[in-house]
Amino acid sequence: MAANLLTRALGALELLAQNGRGLGLQVIADTVDMPKSGAHRLLAELTRLDYVVQDPDSGQYRLTGKLPSLGMRHLAGTGIIGASQPLLDRLARYSSELVRLAVVDGDRLIFIAKSQGARTGLRYDPESGGEAPLFCTATAFTWLSGFSDDEAIRLIAAQGAMDPENRGPRAPCNFAQVLQQLSETRERGYGRAIDMSSPGMSAIAAAVTAESGSQVLGILSIGGPTARLTEDKMNEFAPELLETAAELSSLPALERYLSPLGRCAR
Known part of the structure; x- marks a missing residue:
């Protein structure tokens, strides 16, 4: 009882x-x-x-505010925010766009930290603590690309029904379209979503792994308006994104706390 x-x-x-x-x-x-x-x-x-x-x-x-405060105190106590924030801030200054860090928590991706690099014009700036939709975001494509297609479908289905009508005009409408995104992500080496999660918004994302590389602990992303974060800009930002993700992967605080929460691809 x-x-x-x-x-x-x-x-x-x-x-x-x-x-x-x-x-x-x-x-x-x-x-x-x-x-x-x-x-x-x-x-x-x-x-x-x-x-x-x-x-x-x-x-x-x-x-x-008690429950959110409790969560933030917990994250602060793990050392994750303090260790990762300077790297997020650096990437945000470089890109002049929003940089976010999502962590793997079981079958979910939770955004826990961010840094806003845009100082003028349209700014994309959602609150931390949200869960990444698994069928239409660069963050999710990056994580799911490490799994078999069958396991990726299972994870997406477990999150709930796909709702492309409430997303961007290019959001996947079925599993076949998601699997195509995962195939392109594996080939490219990082995730990309253009007008998928929200109308007029785009993002690129890279995996943060344990030092062994066998487990994805989190996902680092750059997001912004599609008119500004063009494909050319994505190609320009990708090397810096991947380098920063590799630096995050070397932080002991992340692996120490996140390894027990994550799940290995299979």
């Missing part, structure tokens, strides 16, 4: 993390499969612990 309640409590927190504007009691109860009365008691306890707050006007529940 206690384990089941813990599962539902964590499910409620994950649900609220995906809905920043908050959700009503009934929606939360239905999603975590609890009676409305039980969900109310659960949310009351999370509110007492300061992880959740209820809007007095709408009655909706949303997360407080």
